Amino acid sequence: MIPNAYRSLHCNAVRPEHIGQTVTLCGWVNSARDHGGVIFIDLRDREGLTQVVFRPEENAALAEQSHTLRDEDVIQVIGKVAARLTGTENAKLGTGEVEIVATELKVLNKSEVLPFHLDREMSNEDLRMKYRYLDLRRERMNKNIRTRHKITTAARNYLDATGFIEVETPILSNPTPEGARDFLVPARLSPGKFFALPQAPQQYKQLLMVAGLERYFQIARCFRDEDLRADRQPEFTQIDIEASFIEQNDIIQLVEGLLASMFKAGQGVDIPTSFQRITYQHAMDVYGSDKPDTRYGLEIVDMADVFANSGFKIFRTILEGGGVVRAINAKGFAGITTGQMIRLNELAIQAGMKVKQLAFIKVERNAEGVLEYKSPLWKFFGEDEQKALIAKLGVEENDIVFFYAGTWDDACNILGKVRLEIASMQKLTEGSTALNFLWVVDFPLLAYSPEDQSWVAVHHPFTRPKAEDVPLLNAGEYGKVRAEAYDVVLNGYELGGGSIRIHESDLQAKMFSVLGVTPEEQELKFSHILEAFKFGAPPHGGLALGLDRIAMLVSGEESIREVIAFPKNNKACDLMTDSPTNVDFKSLRELYVQSTWKEKKKEDAEAPAA
């Protein structure tokens, strides 16, 4: 801290070495302990606390003044640093061996009583958001905001050191044809036209590669007008990266180093700089998710070989029809409650399960000490099947095995969700400090959308197909084409993702046509990028990391709201500033915009009862 007229030290900096010195401190009254005679004030600034003592026998007028201090008053104190009386040291404070014997007190600003306690956790989110500036005074929030600063700085430093150049791209840009809903901004000088806020600087960063920048990054604010979640806000921040003359492996190594520097800065931990890599296919098969949490097992096991010739007709028929039979062994979860079972089934039904109940086998020892396989379907299995099943799943006493038989898509989706819910019910990650980073690679390039009755890009339309799969693309086997795309995952959270891009205009045009973008639309919406690719676009690729999620995980929080200074609530409103807000007719008219929104009519209270 640079001393100035307001203060000579931060509160937390006062140490025994200062004993005898006169210091000036500023801050907030954290607590005032008035003993009638002597008064203690804990003075707080952003760095910490120092105890200030006022004694009537030394300065009666000053002591009298100190009686009027209330919590959160902003004050300046001049005083002499003294050792605390023997036996009154406070080991809980960094400054607990010393105190300031005040000689001058200036009240810089009185505070009204706060609407909530700063030193206690709150459950009233409304109130926290309305008084966010007070919420941020709390130690936890102060720490979160500063941790975010540290990891952002670490990222900047790392990327600068590895040759990346920070470039700002436009916030006012064009709507994205596919993907999330855009926030629109009316363009007054182009009547009737609109800008959109960027969902990501995707096209700009690729054009910077065409521009020959070779290595670009940006701490980029992005906007998506979709419904919110604990880890999704309408505006959020990405560490956006793009580089030329690189391959997937180069990006992966770069990002491993980048994340290591960020976790080092934020948490002080050294994470391994070579993460496990698994294919999308493997992730879906074994975890039923493309962002698997590998802090626990509960792996999904394919049971096709066990049931291929099963006497249990349902399983056999599904297998013969090209479906799958898969199982999860929840170790030690035979004590599942009825309520938990109901919840699992509800979850599975919501995820697309066609039957009412998940098939299961529960293994418990009965009163006679004999192992019992309690299950609606155990009796349908032959003895060999039973043995094979037990061996394959490692079934033991107190386990419960859940089955799903159906299409591969449904099995992944349903068992993936069941797996997460069981882990939550069994509290498998409680108290865990594990950081399970991994890469998911070889994503499919395209997925068929039954709603749109067309193929859509799994990542985005600029993603490069794997070279060896291009023949499949040309042959129209769209579902089998894999992409040069990769996601980085931590403990079940997608931290970021990216791809090697298409840099040839003919391949890009081919991709657009597969996606059902007509030549006219291509010309209208993408002519700039298609044209740019004709002028010597280098091979390039990149990735974007969700800074908010990383900050959340580094801080051990469960919502990104806790690491964003001024977040929006569930309805995308800011309760502090009461935004969004109505605008008057004149403002709208200037923009050539008219609202069609009508307030719902109140129910006719006057109407006679029917």
Next chain:
RNA sequence: GGAGCGGUAGCUCAAUUGGUUAGAGCGCCAGCCUGUCACGUUGGAGGUUGCGGGUUCAAGUCCCGUCCGUUCCGCCA
């Protein structure tokens, strides 16, 4: 758009099967208190139980509607 959980004093929560004047801790205000650090202590103020309707002799509690918060599903290239 759908589902779950929640809404009681400024804050955090309690209130049995529907039954007395809706309580506690913290905070606040006032008094006392010269070594506390979540100071102590005595007293006091503070409530449209989110809102509207209904059932009932009686509703914080049951029913219907609605609003708000939150979590999840849908959605998020």
